[in-house]
Amino acid sequence: MKLKLLSILFCLLAFTSAWAQNKTVKGTITGADDGLPLPGVTVIIKGSSTGTQTDANGAFSISVPESAVLLFTYIGYKTTEVPVGDKTQINLALVSDARQLSEVVVTGYQTKTRSDVSSAVSVVNGREMADKPVPSIDNLLQGKAAGVQITTENGRPGANAFIRIRGVGSVNAGQQPLLVVDGVQIPDDVAPQVYTTLNANDIQNISILKDAAGVSLYGARGSNGVVVITTKTGVAGKSQITYSFQYGTNAKIADNFKLMSPAEKLQYEYDLGYENGDFTTYLADNNFPTTATLFNITSAQRQAGWNSLIGQSHNWQNDILRTGKIRQHQIAISGAEGKTSYYVSFQKYDADGITVGSDFRRYTGKINLKTDVNNWLSLSNNLSLGQRATNELRDIYNAQNPFFAVYGYNTYEPVYASDGTFNLTNQGFPILEAIKNNPETQKYINGYNTTTLDVHPIKGLNVSTQFGMTYDDYKRENYIKPGSILDQYIGDPTAPGSRVDNGSTEFSYDWVNKATYKFDVESDHHFNILAVQEFQKDMFSSYGLQKKGFVLSDYVDTQSAGAANTGVNTTNKTNWTISSLLGELDYNYKNRYFVTGSLRRDGSSRFGENNKYGNFYSTSLSWLVSEESFLKSVDWINVLKLRGSIGTAGNFSGISNYQSLGLFTFGQYNNLLTAFPSQLPNPDLTWEKKLKRNIGIDFELFTSRVTGSLDYYNENTTSLLLDVPLSQTTGYKSVIKNVGSMNNSGIDAAISVDVVRNKEVKWTVYGNINYNRNKITELNNGSTEIVDANNLGVVKPGYAINTFKLVRYAGVNSETGAAQYYDKDGNITEDYSSDDAVILKGKSPNPKFFGGFGSNVSYKGIDLSADFTYTLGNYVFNYNKETLVAWGDQVYINQAKEALNYWKKPGDKTLLPKADPNNTTYDTDLYLQKASFIRLRNVTLAYTIPAEITKKYKVQGLRVFVTGQNLLTINPNHFFGDPEVGVGSGESFTTTIPGQATLFGYPNTRQFTFGVNLTF
Amino acid sequence: MKKIYIYASAALLLIAGGCKKELDQKPHNAIPYENTFKTPEDYTYAISGAYVALRSSVYYGGQDNGGMISTPDILADNLILNQSGRKSQSRFFNYKYVASNTWDIWGDAYKTILRTNFVLENLNKLPEDEFRDNIEAEALAIRALAHFDLLRVYAKSYTSATDADPGIPFVTSTDYTLLPSRTPLKQTYNLVLADLVKAEGLIAADNPVGHFTKPAIEGLLSRIYLYMGDWQKSADAANRTITNVDGKNDLADTTSFADIWLDKTEKDVLLKLKNLDADNDPIGVGYKQGSPNGVIPEYSVDFAFYNLFQDEDVRKAAYIDKSNYNETDYYYVYKYNGREAGDADVVDVKLIRMGEVYLNLAEAEYNLGKQGDALTALNKLRSNRYTNFDPATANETGTALYNAILLQRRLELAFEGSRFFDLKRLNLPVQRSNFGDEADGAGIPASVKTVAAKDKLFQLPIPQAEINANKNISQNTGY
16 A cells, blocks of 8 residues: 555656557547647547547657557547557547537536436536636636626635525525535535635536535535536646746726816815815915904915815825736646546735735645556545635725725825825825734635545446545734824724734534445446435634734734733634435436436534434436437437426525524623523524426537527525514524525526637637526514615515615705605605615615626637626615715715715706705615626637647647736616625625625726746 | 445444434533523622623613713713714714614613523522522612613603503513513512612622622612602612712712722722723723824713813813814813723723712702702712812702702713703703804704603604514504
């Protein structure tokens, strides 16, 4: 055994080794349909793992014994066998296979081909995600798979995305799909880190399981869908060294609105009776008497003062924002030697944000190894580890957030005061000082390792044990330097400066023992049986440290350098476990009729005593119609497949650890221990249940030029985990119970068309769309609605989740200039009352349609691709607009030009009421906007230098490319600002409902990069 | 080969067996209900937990979403909304509260009550001794205080109520399935008194700072009887307080008065809630916030009210300071500015003080017709507040005496959450001045200047969440 391991290591070091050889066979492989050379075709000697791959020109060269038979395999093409005999030249045109049917689908427990599965699965090829200037994989999935809605949090480098598969599937429990990487089930709270730490260029394939036939395999964790990522492995043939380099810029997308000019703003202030501090200072500096104000001086004097302020005005975006840089270096080595294959990569990825204090630095490494110990035993190990360090900004609704400051500061307020210190501005806070003196850093070390021992003693039988580990280490440091402005606000003057260190470590292991047996009964009955026993345990621990009282220094910044303990140092530990049994049976008759059934039993520490175990099932059927004799003759139909599935899955993420127990927790009073009831006992607590139904059709037409699929689904979530309000006289506000239900139904469609496909040109267009209808069907007995914590929307039977509930704005009384509202009953009133809020049916953050489309053209070595993404019919509450187009109460900060459109005299018909600093710009539907958009997410233009040239320099392939990200946005509803909205404000909102509202979040950015891929 | 399968199956079974045990996980930072109240210390921890509940987020520890030390002053005539502040609590200042957006001490007070009821329900596990008596007394006193606060906020004044008027649910159980209805108002007061009277008999002679003591319970009794207009009992309770108070907590004099607010002395303080930096509750932020440009007040001290403080009144400097923020002067509440060392705006919360007890006594004696005793009590206070106090001139009688008592009460208890409740119990209107928020009275005045006596606004609406969850709760009239 030891020797085997050593040999693996040796193989890693040795890229080539000798092989007993008789003669050399050369040749070129092309595609039969277009005659283009096929690079990357695997050429192996049948019965061995010895072989090579074709180069960029489809050429190969291999040393073989005469008796050998060569096997040519390439995805999307029929595998072809050629006996060598006396040939020294083999030129082959591979015939394309029905592309869909040969596509690899990974369920996480098994790898199947598309033809064998009856479920709704979207597959995204690793190539589609490579070399993009976006470091998180979840974002890269956007627009790539039908029914998979990706909403990026914001434009922060390394931001995660919200993934919703076929609508929002829960109210309070998790809504993200389960992530499975190389067979390891990643704990839900670690998944975002894995998406951001894993190197997208290492990905082979992502299968997204959407319906019951896919997700029921994951039982209590599958209801939101499953994202299964498979990373690259070495392929037989000569080892390959790839070096990639990318460099680019990162900048804010320009606003689609204009702020007031300094002159307009000063006039606006004057009209509203507000004298700003800079004008007061001007009066004092210019020897006006102390009684002089903006309003009692002559208009010439006033204009002179204004001119002085206009003279010092500037654009804060230029002072606060910058153009960031993106740099990426990667090296990957892969290949196979004898019985061992390997894939090793290293990447360094750096991205600067669009302001100082916002950076992303990442190192990732990967080793995937597999070796056949002997003919009945193989061992593989996949390891991936990454470290990323970021500088973070505050995501809050005030000038501590640079993206509020760029709008909130008035243009006439200088950056620096006359004494050279930072000007506090009317906001009382200089963000440029804070970015320097109040740094926040976050560091993650994140990775997984999985070791699999696979025994395959007889044909068709595999017994394996797989031990997967996930590790996530998080450290956050927030330092408020002594004497910094923020310290002067919130610090202790007797112990200046303060610092918070907090973090967590999460380790989870996932031990999967499984057996698969594939056998045929007679020649027409094909069986595949899977049996799994699995156990996963997650261990989480965290800490928090605080100190105050520091010296002023550029280097001293550790807890031990602080003076006073603030006494809120904490640690915490929690564990959860899940234990499962799973069986799955695939049967097909004549490769035409397919039946699959699965059964899973889960037990979890999170479930209440009375509901410790749950059972989940699915069945699916499919019929490959195109294999029937009556369709065989229809030559424009290559594939036609009908399928249907039904089954159940659960969602245990909404239950926190120990939530079913009645608990007393501890605190302190005057530094002494306290104990108090913190949680009601809840022994019935269990997972949310989802019944999923799906019917679909897959097709491939006109010599596979048109491929696509169409699915209809209907998903019922029941036993929703909801906070059932209690009478507060009990001392509790609510208790979580399994009550309520909701339904998602809709259609997913995807199509891809090869418009031109010949020797010279290949042009493909693709598109996908999802239409989803979400409806809450039941809340707990009798409860009518749940208002979300941000007080914007409701969860109410008969309406889509989070449908907005707002007071309706009724325009301006043209005689008085007063704002008017509709009361509950539709009568016009001038008294605003939050009790008059009504549900705005059909207006919710949920889109009616979303998806992506794009095009790829290649001509000789030139390759141009464009990917669009779109979201239609969703509504967003626009707090940015409410703040910048306010009713006079925001006169202290800068305003958009639109704010000038207010009532000035009787008879005026305006949208905004009489502006007055004492107004309140209430939350009304005036600021609720439709936020449909179509965005050109990515454009890549690449050129592959002809191999004849590069070969002279011993380079196998050289590809240069430029990409542009977010180059164009279509905003049909004139949404104020960027219509692509994720998190409004991480700190100022009570709860995060993706796409619900804007509030000066990190803007989305535009990137331009230049890159090179070199293959040796 | 077959052997391998046998071994493998055996191994799988073993693993499956081991996993079952792993499905039972216990928390590391909490204990299950059944493991509580095992030792006497557990009762001490639980009582401390009840004091912490009093300091909850919109209750005595409240800042800008409502709090016992600021909201009752904002609801009255002591303060005026500062236009430079964050306009927190403006719905109280402008009387714009509705059931969906009310002052929600409801949840915080009942949370406190739950914690006391857990102690009381488990009391019989303790041996009958002084320790148990003291625990019971503290639990009863905290429970009474919380119920009394609920009455002050959500129910009518005792003196304006009929026998049918609803109070608030008087809760004595930890059963979370109950849906109690509102106990009649007068009955609720009687239940509160019963708890306190029992506690007075059981409480230990000495308890640590931050806990109820016998004089603290008696002081609270004198306040509650005063609210009920039961003058004799109020005077009796006040006199018992004065008799029983420990020297270290007796009335502060003019030299030690300012130290009360820096937590440098326990003088004058009968009951306080300890509030340390580590508790992360800067209670003073409800009134003002420091900034490099000067203090930003949330509320300015009303100019008319400010002028009622004489320069010789030690309370003036202890309670109020002047800020110059963005070139404008404001008078702001300095009372909760913080200790001499430590985080800004963090100080202990004072609930019952000797100053109030003397004022309770004075008012009660006056109403009993004993003007001489009333004046004695009043002058005891005034002589300890004014550096130029002259007994020769401090000799009011009749209405002048009554007004002097009420004026001293307003000054003494300013910004301590008493004013609104005092107006309410006396069935008086709110009458605000015409002054603005600036130090010279300029600026924007209050938009609502008067609230008529016994107006519905004196009873805050019960939170809509409670009405929704508990069909037995009736909303206050007018909401």
